[in-house]
Amino acid sequence: IINYVSPKLVDRSESSLLVADASLSGTLAELPAGPIGLALGYQYRKSTLMLDFDANKNINNTTLNAVQTDFDASRDVNAFFGEVNIPVMDGSAGRLELNGAIRHETGEGVKTTDPKLGAIYTSPGNGISLRASYGTSFVAPSLFRLFSESATTGSVSDCAPSVNPVCTGIPNIRVSSRVSGNPALKPQTSKAWNIGGTV
DSSP states (O other): OHHHHSOOOOOEEEEEEEEEEEEEEEEEEEETTEEEEEEEEEEEEEEEEEEEOOHHHHTTOSTTOSOOOOEEEEEEEEEEEEEEEEEEEEETTEEEEEEEEEEEEEETTEEEEEEEEEEEEEOGGGOOEEEEEEEEEEEOOOHHHHHOEEEEEEEEOOOOTTTOSSOOSOOOEEEEEEEEOOTTOOOEEEEEEEEEEEO
16 A cells, blocks of 8 residues: 555666767868868767656656656757868968858758858967957757656645635645647757957
């Protein structure tokens, strides 16, 4: 009877992340100010998340008074990226370099392309260095936010006259809730500008 009223609950969870990438870099061409550097790459990521709730939670045999469902999710992401660095000038007027990068990712809950552009100027004698850049970025929703499910319960005090004429401040109502992930979530996106210098 004790085990039925207050059973021992054991949940089992497991997550994993596999990352494999390859890149190639070298000189694309030679300019008077120096070589044009180019880098290309590919990355593959596979993430998994599994949560096996105790059997008592699956059948609502807990004080939470809410059924909790097991879930097992995975996501495969493919990413392609490239970067280029171009020395525009290097002489009596100083040195100017332009750089750009782009990354494209696709997968479960992820489909985005993000560029970055930047410039660095150094005065003659390296007295002053100025830099500026602009780019976009993203944060993909986690597997937990996409597919998870959890339940909880709490006590609240209801002082409505129809329920409890005297408000004692003592919790008198148990409220159960269940929270589920949203498979339709999209990545969070951002834009960033950077301007700076050193003397």
